[in-house]
Amino acid sequence: xxxxxxxxxxxxxxxxxxxxxxxxxxxxxxxxxxxxxxxxxxxxxxxxxxxxxxxxxxxxxxxxxxxxxxxxxxxxxxxxxxxxxxxxxxxxxxxxxxxxxxxxxxxxxxxxxxxxxxxxxxxxxxxxxxxxxxxxxxxxxxxxxxxxxxxxxxxxxxxxxxxxxxxxxxxxxxxxxxxxxxxxxxxxxxxxxxxxxxxxxxxxxxxxxxxxxxxxxxxxxxxxxxxxxxxxxxxxxxxxxxxxxxxxxxxxxxx
Amino acid sequence: xxxxxxxxxxxxxxxxxxxxxxxxxxxxxxxxxxxxxxxxxxxxxxxxxxxxxxxxxxxxxxxxxxxxxxxxxxxxxxxxxxxxxxxxxxxxxxxxxxxxxxxxxxxxxxxxxxxxxxxxxxxxxxxxxxxxxxxxxxxxxxxxxxxxxxxxxxxxxxxxxxxxxxxxxxxxxxxxxxxxxxxxxxxxxxxxxxxxxxxxxxxxxxxxxxxxxxxxxxxxxxxxxxxxxxxxxxxxxxxxxxxxxxxxxxxxxxxxxxxxxxx
Amino acid sequence: xxxxxxxxxxxxxxxxxxxxxxxxxxxxxxxxxxxxxxxxxxxxxxxxxxxxxxxxxxxxxxxxxxxxxxxxxxxxxxxxxxxxxxxxxxxxxxxxxxxxxxxxxxxxxxxxxxxxxxxxxxxxxxxxxxxxxxxxxxxxxxxxxxxxxxxxxxxxxxxxxxxxxxxxxxxxxxxxxxxxxxxxxxxxxxxxxxxxxxxxxxxxxxxxxxxxxxxxxxxxxxxxxxxxxxxxxxxxxxxxxxxxxxxxxxxxxxxxxxxxxxxxxxxxxxxxxxxxxxxxxxxxxxxxxxxxxxxxxxxxxxxxxxxxxxxxxxxxxxxxxxxxxxxxxxxxxxxxxxxxxxxxxxxxxxxxx
Numbered sequence: 108x109x110x111x112x113x114x115x116x117x118x119x120x121x122x123x124x125x126x127x128x129x130x131x132x133x134x135x136x137x138x139x140x141x142x143x144x145x146x147x148x149x150x151x152x153x154x155x156x157x158x159x160x161x162x163x164x165x166x167x168x169x170x171x172x173x174x175x176x177x178x179x180x181x182x183x184x185x186x187x188x189x190x191x192x193x194x195x196x197x198x199x200x201x202x203x204x205x206x207x208x209x210x211x212x213x214x215x216x217x218x219x220x221x222x223x224x225x226x227x228x229x230x231x232x233x234x235x236x237x238x239x240x241x242x243x244x245x246x247x248x249x250x251x252x253x254x255x256x257x258x259x260x261x262x263x264x265x266x267x268x269x270x271x272x273x274x275x276x277x278x279x280x281x282x283x284x285x286x287x288x289x290x291x292x293x294x295x296x297x298x299x300x301x302x303x304x305x306x307x308x309x310x311x312x313x314x315x316x317x318x319x320x321x322x323x324x325x326x327x328x329x330x331x332x333x334x335x336x337x338x339x340x341x342x343x344x345x346x347x348x349x350x351x352x353x354x355x356x357x358x359x360x361x362x
Numbered sequence: 363x364x365x366x367x368x369x370x371x372x373x374x375x376x377x378x379x380x381x382x383x384x385x386x387x388x389x390x391x392x393x394x395x396x397x398x399x400x401x402x403x404x405x406x407x408x409x410x411x412x413x414x415x416x417x418x419x420x421x422x423x424x425x426x427x428x429x430x431x432x433x434x435x436x437x438x439x440x441x442x443x444x445x446x447x448x449x450x451x452x453x454x455x456x457x458x459x460x461x462x463x464x465x466x467x468x469x470x471x472x473x474x475x476x477x478x479x480x481x482x483x484x485x486x487x488x489x490x491x492x493x494x495x496x497x498x499x500x501x502x503x504x505x506x507x508x509x510x511x512x513x514x515x516x517x518x519x520x521x522x523x524x525x526x527x528x529x530x531x532x533x534x535x536x537x538x539x540x541x542x543x544x545x546x547x548x549x550x551x552x553x554x555x556x557x558x559x560x561x562x563x564x565x566x567x568x569x570x571x572x573x574x575x576x577x578x579x580x581x582x583x584x585x586x587x588x589x590x591x592x593x594x595x596x597x598x599x600x601x602x603x604x605x606x607x608x609x610x611x612x613x614x615x616x617x618x619x620x621x622x623x624x625x
Numbered sequence: 626x627x628x629x630x631x632x633x634x635x636x637x638x639x640x641x642x643x644x645x646x647x648x649x650x651x652x653x654x655x656x657x658x659x660x661x662x663x664x665x666x667x668x669x670x671x672x673x674x675x676x677x678x679x680x681x682x683x684x685x686x687x688x689x690x691x692x693x694x695x696x697x698x699x700x701x702x703x704x705x706x707x708x709x710x711x712x713x714x715x716x717x718x719x720x721x722x723x724x725x726x727x728x729x730x731x732x733x734x735x736x737x738x739x740x741x742x743x744x745x746x747x748x749x750x751x752x753x754x755x756x757x758x759x760x761x762x763x764x765x766x767x768x769x770x771x772x773x774x775x776x777x778x779x780x781x782x783x784x785x786x787x788x789x790x791x792x793x794x795x796x797x798x799x800x801x802x803x804x805x806x807x808x809x810x811x812x813x814x815x816x817x818x819x820x821x822x823x824x825x826x827x828x829x830x831x832x833x834x835x836x837x838x839x840x841x842x843x844x845x846x847x848x849x850x851x852x853x854x855x856x857x858x859x860x861x862x863x864x865x866x867x868x869x870x871x872x873x874x875x876x877x878x879x880x881x882x883x884x885x886x887x888x889x890x891x892x893x894x895x896x897x898x899x900x901x902x903x904x905x906x907x908x909x910x911x912x913x914x915x916x917x918x919x920x921x922x923x924x925x926x927x928x929x930x931x932x933x934x935x936x937x938x939x940x941x942x943x944x945x946x947x948x949x950x951x952x953x954x955x956x957x958x959x960x961x962x963x964x965x966x967x968x969x970x971x972x973x974x975x976x977x978x
Contacts, residue, residue: 460799490630530669534670562824
């Protein structure tokens with residue numbers, strides 16, 4: 108899971124906000140192409156800060172982030188932002204255009220796509236999340252689950268190298284949750300999923316990282332990490348009542 | 363004062379806004395910028411018409427009625443929307459009493475002639491203006507209106523601000539509604555001036571939420587490659603025939619207006 | 626005050642349109658300088674907030690209520706440029722989507738409701754914050770005064786426009802009296818709500834109150850005695866030598882405005898006790914009408930009913946108006962110099978944050 112094919116490589120990343128609060132203290136990890144990895148961690152562990160580094164919205168600390176060989180930095184910003192698709196937690200923030208179609212088109216259009224090619228890209232992205240028939244609707248009139256799916260489509264439309272999802276299962280009812288899981292499983296991009304939802308991580312991601320106090324505290328197969336009670340407790344990660352990770356078959360890895 | 367009115371959305375319902383009436387009439391089919399231009403020109407002509415040419419206003423009303431018929435907008439809908447003008451009707455009614463100059467006696471009341479003309483002027487022109495705007499809003503979708511404004515060369519930044527306002531107007535009014543429900547669930551009901559502090563706290567919280575959402579939206583935009591200008595995704599165009607069709611209304615009105623000045 | 630078509634004649638409407646267009650052009654540049662590439666989403670969200678908060682009911686008594694106009698609030702919270710843009714966009718959308726306010730009267734409406742309110746409120750606010758001690762209470766007081774004066778100032782400009790381009794010969798004294806008198810009353814409500822709202826924001830996120838940014842830094846330093854917290858901490862350019870004389874000017878001006886405002890309010894409100902009733906009924910009727918008309922934006926214009934009802938001579942009120950206009954000019958000049966400095970102090974846009 109390293110070397111030439113890495114989708115994402117983070118090394119020695121440290122960052123402090125201008126007010127002096129330090130959020131990251133040297134983060135190292137790497138994701139191979141096509142992997143699905145969960146980033147677990149308690150509130151305040153620095154997850155959001157890390158995510159904002161992946162496409163260069165936050166910079167200025169030490170360490171490097173490399174996306175498919177391209178270093179994140181001012182020089183390649185447009186390309187980096189095309190390659191790293193971030194799905195934010197609140198779909199209302201993500202869906203800022205008046206209609207679903209325009210929203211999905213925003214990214215590719217900003218990258219210069221026009222006309223029929225743009226239209227085709229939009230249709231394809233919406234079809235991948237099963238929202239093709241909602242093309243001309245305003246986002247406000249979709250259900251929360253539908254909005255989250257459209258939010259995924261807005262990023263897929265940019266054909267990213269890596270998809271980063273911030274709390275993808277939050278506020279979803281069980282059916283929407285399963286639908287989203289099916290969609291994520293069907294994608295062939297690298298996925299980094301930031302979440303508190305441990306069963307969801309187990310279901311979707313063969314591998315997990317635990318981010319705690321600004322460093323990667325653990326990195327390994329999701330099932331093993333969740334079964335390690337001491338580790339879980341040390342980082343304020345709790346399984347839902349009655350959930351036993353050993354009794355569930357873990358997510359199948361991809362070849 | 364609509365927050366307490368119910369759960370409907372201020373801006374949109376199924377892709378349309380409050381005044382919009384879904385339809386497939388020839389007026390609906392016109393490109394939005396032609397309609398905007400036509401309504402603006404029409405209203406300009408109306409406002410420039412001498413108030414003494416009373417017949418001209420009757421003809422304008424007839425023209426609008428024709429448009430309403432073509433757009434299949436029922437008269438009742440149009441008339442109901444004219445209520446928005448009520449405050450100015452009241453002002454107009456007062457004018458004959460307060461205006462200066464020569465006076466006449468009508469039913470025992472001493473009224474100013476000039477005031478009567480002024481009242482007529484405000485009523486006639488204001489009503490025609492509202493009616494024209496209502497027809498525009500009733501036949502043009504929200505999104506199309508924004509595209510029309512963009513096409514009419516409104517500064518792009520202004521159109522963007524308007525688009526964001528429209529997109530998030532409902533989100534924010536919903537937040538405000540939830541805050542009210544939360545207040546009421548805890549037994550709080552604002553009854554007088556002494557409760558303003560609590561309401562203002564809600565307003566302050568609403569501002570903070572709105573502003574922070576603006577910041578998050580900006581992050582989301584940056585993440586998808588925004589670099590200061592919005593990509594043009596849709597552009598509306600109009601054929602010469604559509605333009606002439608739309609401009610028929612103000613042109614007819616202009617003829618009437620010129621006649622009004624010369625006759 | 627959403628004037629309909631035909632209320633002001635065509636030439637004056639067109640002139641007001643030009644004024645509005647010019648002010649919006651200046652504001653677009655100013656807002657870009659303040660917010661950089663985040664202008665569109667931030668101003669859009671603030672416009673949505675203004676739109677929403679105009680629908681928030683503030684009960685007065687016995688089932689009647691009022692609501693915020695928002696110009697002063699916008700100016701204080703996000704600055705005059707962004708404030709003008711936000712209120713203008715709200716007015717534009719009200720005209721186009723809800724037929725509220727005539728299309729040809731858009732220039733007039735933007736001039737008096739977006740430009741005058743924001744500029745007057747912000748100038749007064751900045752002036753007072755400079756003069757008063759650096760405390761949160763001062764910000765509240767400054768917000769109160771700014772909002773209080775902004776409403777009758779707007780009414781006064783509307784009256785001036787009516788004097789030039791009105792379509793009936795009403796004695797301009799009568800109109801001015803009615804307009805300013807009633808709007809001082811409305812202004813008090815506006816002032817209380819604005820001050821409370823600004824206070825609520827400053828208690829939680831003082832950094833978001835544009836008009837009090839300088840204040841926040843100084844407070845922080847004194848309390849913590851340590852770290853500076855923001856990268857945009859371009860220090861508020863300290864008022865230079867001219868400060869002391871300017872202080873006198875500003876204090877005098879503000880005091881006279883407040884005094885004149887209050888005096889004219891009592892003078893106008895007391896002789897005619899019915900007037901308050903009229904206001905209440907107007908608003909009441911507005912609420913009902915709204916239920917029928919089915920639009921949250923269907924209200925707003927009702928002040929003018931009551932305006933016209935009010936009568937009685939108030940020479941002082943016109944005095945307030947003249948002072949406001951003169952004061953605005955002074956503050957504007959002062960502010961322009963200051964923003965010039967600030968613009969230099971801010972480092973070139975750092976787009977990576």
